Amino acid sequence: MMKILTKNFGVPDSHLLKVARANGAYSSLGKLFAMKPEDAVQEVKKSGLRGRGGAGFPTGTKWGFVPKGTGKPVYLVVNADESEPGTFKDRAIIEKDPHLLIEGILIASHAIGADTVYVYFRGEYYRQWERFLSALKEAKEARIVGERPFIHAHRGAGAYICGEETALLNSIEGYRGVPRIRPPFPAVSGLFGCPTIINNVETLASLPYIIREGGEAYAKIGTEKSRGTKLISVCGHVNRPGVYEIELGMSIARFLAEHAGGTPEERALKAVVPGGSSVPVMTAAEALGGCLSYEGCEKAGSMLGSGGMIVMDESACMVRCLADIAKFYHHESCGQCTPCREGCGWIKKICERLEAGEGREGDLELMLAVADNMQGKTICVFADALAMPVKSFVTKFKDEFEEHIRFGRCPR
Amino acid sequence: MPKITIDGKTVEAKEGTTILEAAKLVGIDIPHFCYHPLLTIAGNCRMCAVEVEGQPKPVISCRETVKEGMVVRTNSEMAVSTRRSVLEFILINHPIDCPVCDQSGECKLQDYYFSHSLAPSRMTEKKVKKPKAVAAGPNVVLDAERCVECARCVRFCQEITKTNELTIKERSDHSEISVYPGAELKNPYSLCTVDLCPVGALTSRDFRFKKRVWLLTSTPSVCDHCATGCNIFMDHDDGIVYRYRPRENPAVNGEWLCDEGRLSYKRLMGEDRIVFPMIKNGGDFKRTTWDDAVSNIVEVIGSADPKKIAVILSARASQEENGAIASFFRGKVGTQNIFMSALEEDTGFADDIIRDKDKNPNRKGVAEIAPSRLDDPKKFGFFFIIDELPERELMGIISSGPKGIVLITSRFDFRLHYPDIVLPKATFAEQSGTFVNRNGLRQRFEKAMDPKGEALSGVEISAKLMEYFLPFVRGG
Ligand SMILES: Cc1cc2nc3c(=O)[nH]c(=O)nc-3n(C[C@H](O)[C@H](O)[C@H](O)COP(=O)(O)O)c2cc1C
Ligand code: SF4
Numbered sequence: 023m024m025k026i027l028t029k030n031f032g033v034p035d036s037h038l039l040k041v042a043r044a045n046g047a048y049s050s051l052g053k054l055f056a057m058k059p060e061d062a063v064q065e066v067k068k069s070g071l072r073g074r075g076g077a078g079f080p081t082g083t084k085w086g087f088v089p090k091g092t093g094k095p096v097y098l099v100v101n102a103d104e105s106e107p108g109t110f111k112d113r114a115i116i117e118k119d120p121h122l123l124i125e126g127i128l129i130a131s132h133a134i135g136a137d138t139v140y141v142y143f144r145g146e147y148y149r150q151w152e153r154f155l156s157a158l159k160e161a162k163e164a165r166i167v168g169e170r171p172f173i174h175a176h177r178g179a180g181a182y183i184c185g186e187e188t189a190l191l192n193s194i195e196g197y198r199g200v201p202r203i204r205p206p207f208p209a210v211s212g213l214f215g216c217p218t219i220i221n222n223v224e225t226l227a228s229l230p231y232i233i234r235e236g237g238e239a240y241a242k243i244g245t246e247k248s249r250g251t252k253l254i255s256v257c258g259h260v261n262r263p264g265v266y267e268i269e270l271g272m273s274i275a276r277f278l279a280e281h282a283g284g285t286p287e288e289r290a291l292k293a294v295v296p297g298g299s300s301v302p303v304m305t306a307a308e309a310l311g312g313c314l315s316y317e318g319c320e321k322a323g324s325m326l327g328s329g330g331m332i333v334m335d336e337s338a339c340m341v342r343c344l345a346d347i348a349k350f351y352h353h354e355s356c357g358q359c360t361p362c363r364e365g366c367g368w369i370k371k372i373c374e375r376l377e378a379g380e381g382r383e384g385d386l387e388l389m390l391a392v393a394d395n396m397q398g399k400t401i402c403v404f405a406d407a408l409a410m411p412v413k414s415f416v417t418k419f420k421d422e423f424e425e426h427i428r429f430g431r432c433p434r
Numbered sequence: 435m436p437k438i439t440i441d442g443k444t445v446e447a448k449e450g451t452t453i454l455e456a457a458k459l460v461g462i463d464i465p466h467f468c469y470h471p472l473l474t475i476a477g478n479c480r481m482c483a484v485e486v487e488g489q490p491k492p493v494i495s496c497r498e499t500v501k502e503g504m505v506v507r508t509n510s511e512m513a514v515s516t517r518r519s520v521l522e523f524i525l526i527n528h529p530i531d532c533p534v535c536d537q538s539g540e541c542k543l544q545d546y547y548f549s550h551s552l553a554p555s556r557m558t559e560k561k562v563k564k565p566k567a568v569a570a571g572p573n574v575v576l577d578a579e580r581c582v583e584c585a586r587c588v589r590f591c592q593e594i595t596k597t598n599e600l601t602i603k604e605r606s607d608h609s610e611i612s613v614y615p616g617a618e619l620k621n622p623y624s625l626c627t628v629d630l631c632p633v634g635a636l637t638s639r640d641f642r643f644k645k646r647v648w649l650l651t652s653t654p655s656v657c658d659h660c661a662t663g664c665n666i667f668m669d670h671d672d673g674i675v676y677r678y679r680p681r682e683n684p685a686v687n688g689e690w691l692c693d694e695g696r697l698s699y700k701r702l703m704g705e706d707r708i709v710f711p712m713i714k715n716g717g718d719f720k721r722t723t724w725d726d727a728v729s730n731i732v733e734v735i736g737s738a739d740p741k742k743i744a745v746i747l748s749a750r751a752s753q754e755e756n757g758a759i760a761s762f763f764r765g766k767v768g769t770q771n772i773f774m775s776a777l778e779e780d781t782g783f784a785d786d787i788i789r790d791k792d793k794n795p796n797r798k799g800v801a802e803i804a805p806s807r808l809d810d811p812k813k814f815g816f817f818f819i820i821d822e823l824p825e826r827e828l829m830g831i832i833s834s835g836p837k838g839i840v841l842i843t844s845r846f847d848f849r850l851h852y853p854d855i856v857l858p859k860a861t862f863a864e865q866s867g868t869f870v871n872r873n874g875l876r877q878r879f880e881k882a883m884d885p886k887g888e889a890l891s892g893v894e895i896s897a898k899l900m901e902y903f904l905p906f907v908r909g910g
């Protein structure tokens with residue numbers, strides 16, 4: 023299997039420049055700097071790389087939105103906020119191969135013409151931030167990173183919503199981390215009102231391969247709509263939780279068996295959330311018939327999202343799981359849009375009541391109605407990110423929810 | 435210009451006009467909380483959602499601009515149900531204090547619930563509790579539970595006063611409007627946040643619990659606290675003014691009022707109000723009748739040399755009052771010694787929002803009638819003073835050893851001993867008239883109530899003087 027992102031993960035001290043270089047770090051730069059920026063953009067377009075932050079937007083296309091000749095600086099912002107439950111793959115890159123990320127940053131900066139870069143770290147990623155700083159220091163000392171682009175390593179204060187790209191920009195600017203209304207899109211008017219490209223850590227870490235080996239080589243990996251490889255962070259009821267690189271298109275069944283090592287005590291699989299807590303849950307049947315690609319997950323009733331997989335076996339209580347998710351979203355909604363601010367708390371309270379055995383006739387219909395009223399009606403997709411789990415949990419595991427109401431307790 | 439249809443009506447609107455504003459042009463009022471024409475767009479309340487043909491999701495009309503051929507529906511199933519759901523969401527944690535809430539009767543939440551929802555509550559969970567009756571500043575009281583988080587107040591303090599006292603703190607349904615630590619909401623326009631607040635979250639300390647708003651009568655008027663002449667509604671009941679509210683006028687005050695001007699209504703009802711003619715008798719002032727007071731005056735002016743009579747008009751009185759008094763003295767009494775006076779400038783009061791350093795509402799106007807100031811009081815013996823004089827001018831008159839002073843005013847402190855007769859003048863709330871503002875704009879104010887006691891407007895007073903004066907000169 024082709025390793026693009028994780029090839030150095032097993033190498034001892036892979037975060038040190040010396041080791042990283044011996045394993046090929048920064049080897050794309052010679053070729054990169056011989057390329058015109060447009061050609062680098064073209065190469066990434068050719069690769070078919072899609073953003074790994076969750077939305078899966080084609081990276082080269084996004085770069086193409088940066089307007090030319092505005093006279094304003096262009097910023098590159100690296101999204102290392104990674105706060106979604108179930109997602110912990112960017113962390114692995116930063117810890118184990120920070121030079122891969124720095125190389126990616128240099129590539130993206132060259133392509134879009136950015137001379138300032140902000141890397142926005144999740145507040146809790148303190149060690150990862152330190153690791154990045156020491157790698158950056160080494161790269162500077164080795165004159166791999168020069169005066170420009172200037173790379174800032176910015177720590178957030180610990181809010182999931184600051185991973186949403188426009189809230190992230192507000193946070194960097196020193197304002198409350200609340201999402202901005204689009205348009206304007208950040209590519210046109212982003213950080214400090216200037217053209218800005220925001221990319222996920224994993225997206226950037228995929229670039230060195232694309233430049234070194236060519237977009238076409240990358241496009242040969244994966245499926246037609248999902249090119250390349252992807253990190254899947256898997257947790258929950260599996261024997262080997264962790265971060266694995268897969269070729270996009272791999273079946274979930276194979277992933278669970280080969281990488282995740284199956285469920286503990288070979289208990290039956292009940293459900294899989296494939297792409298972080300905000301995507302719809304899959305039933306075991308959906309999961310076992312599905313595969314890990316953007317289109318594959320959609321076909322199986324969910325989304326690939328960030329690739330943060332949460333596995334639930336038969337011992338899991340789906341009401342409890344949804345209550346946990348709701349608790350998280352209630353805590354994290356930025357609160358500016360009415361439906362999200364009020365809806366998250368309402369859903370959470372109903373879930374908690376169900377869990378406590380105080381569910382009532384009509385609760386499920388009410389939850390679905392509230393979710394409906396939240397979805398697609400807000401400034402950012404945070405509200406959808408709770409509405410989708412609610413709808414999928416309640417409809418796909420209806421029996422379990424009804425049992426909670428009927429028995430007045432968790433039947434498990 | 436893009437042409438669009440809204441609920442079947444065709445509207446042509448300038449490029450960049452929002453759907454909500456275009457709808458206004460054809461008389462369709464799209465419900466909204468966070469939108470305000472003089473503030474930036476927040477787009478957070480989601481109340482203004484409409485359906486746009488071809489769009490799968492509801493569109494926020496306060497932000498989306500018109501595009502040629504757009505077909506907008508404000509009453510489709512999608513629009514109606516989105517509005518209802520927004521109201522439901524707002525209400526699940528709303529305290530519904532209406533019976534004790536000052537906003538009741540002019541509350542957007544209350545009004546919209548009645549006009550757009552009427553759905554029974556589906557919320558059975560415990561509501562979120564937040565601080566109530568908190569002093570946000572000297573003039574404004576905050577009830578965080580009633581807040582709909584529209585951020586209008588926050589944007590006002592950022593964008594208009596640029597004082598930044600307010601923010602929303604915390605997240606989710608525990609997010610809460612708040613004053614920054616160590617700050618106080620005490621900018622000179624703080625009460626505008628009360629007007630802007632669509633609900634009863636921000637209330638005026640002054641007006642709180644004074645009156646249910648549906649008992650008030652609103653009379654269009656003009657603030658007389660400075661030369662800007664902000665347009666106001668004077669809200670009153672039973673002869674008592676309870677508050678001023680800004681009346682929109684883009685050429686003058688937009689939708690703002692300064693706190694000082696807004697609270698200047700209290701002057702109308704101060705303890706120094708004069709409601710009867712008063713005459714000095716020995717050391718004291720005694721109440722007298724109009725007949726007695728005017729007879730006394732007429733006797734003096736009828737026999738005095740008109741050159742010895744000086745009349746000092748006021749930049750605080752209306753055009754009509756100043757005009758009537760001037761024309762009586764010029765035309766009938768025959769004195770040409772008509773002067774103007776005005777309160778001194780207060781440079782500290784001026785700002786670049788609306789306040790002007792000239793604290794007289796009608797300086798430009800009175801100057802049209804009598805441009806010059808009284809320079810040498812010694813030339814005269816009898817003085818007719820309208821309203822009040824700056825101290826220096828008054829001292830000049832008093833020290834010139836006048837033979838008689840008549841003061842025509844609505845307020846007077848009797849410890850100041852100088853007039854011989856005081857005639858009670860109606861306040862500007864008690865008559866209609868015109869002020870000419872700093873830009874020469876002639877602004878009309880309407881009569882809100884009858885004069886208190888026996889007070890008469892300046893126009894009526896000059897008519898009365900005339901009534902007594904003509905027989906006197908004819909007879910004499
Ligand atoms: C609530 C919310 C949280 C998000 N959190 C993250 C995050 O932690 N990391 C991330 O890369 N993208 C996150 N995103 C997606 C970003 O908004 C954005 O799409 C992404 O950073 C773009 O990078 P990409 O094109 O390289 O994927 C989040 C989006 C939402 C709505
Ligand atoms: S949807 Fe939720 S998180 Fe997103 S902007 Fe609105 S309130 Fe904030």
Ligand code: SF4
Nearest residue numbers: 531532535538541634
């Ligand atoms: S803000 Fe409006 S709805 Fe709320 S208590 Fe006051 S009057 Fe009632």
Ligand code: SF4
Nearest residue numbers: 581582584585587631
């Ligand atoms: S206090 Fe009033 S104006 Fe301010 S955010 Fe709340 S509802 Fe809006």
Ligand code: FES
Nearest residue numbers: 466479480482496
């Ligand atoms: S008025 Fe449009 S979102 Fe609030």
